[in-house]
Amino acid sequence: MRIVTGNDLASGDVIWWTGSNWSRHVEDAVDVGEEGAVIATAQEAARLVNAPYVIDAAAAPDGPRPAHIKDRVRALGPTVRMDLTLKPGVSPEVVL
Structure with missing residues (x-):
């Protein structure tokens, strides 16, 4: 399956x-075959x-699932947990 993605010009x-x-x-995407x-x-x-x-997907x-992780992130959002990210103004602890 092959699908087409890009970015909206306005937003x-x-x-x-x-x-x-x-x-x-992404669940609305259709297989474009060789016409992509x-x-x-x-x-x-x-x-x-x-x-x-x-x-490739x-x-x-529940709809197409992009094959490459980059496009899965584009489709589904970040792959990190927000509770594990660095917080502004808080110094990370250094563990040796």
């Missing part, structure tokens, strides 16, 4: 090709999306 949000339009939800590059080029030329590209019950 910068990650968007996914639905077959007729763009969605902010043509779709990406046409949509970018029409100034409807910034930097679109085709990615696996079909899942």
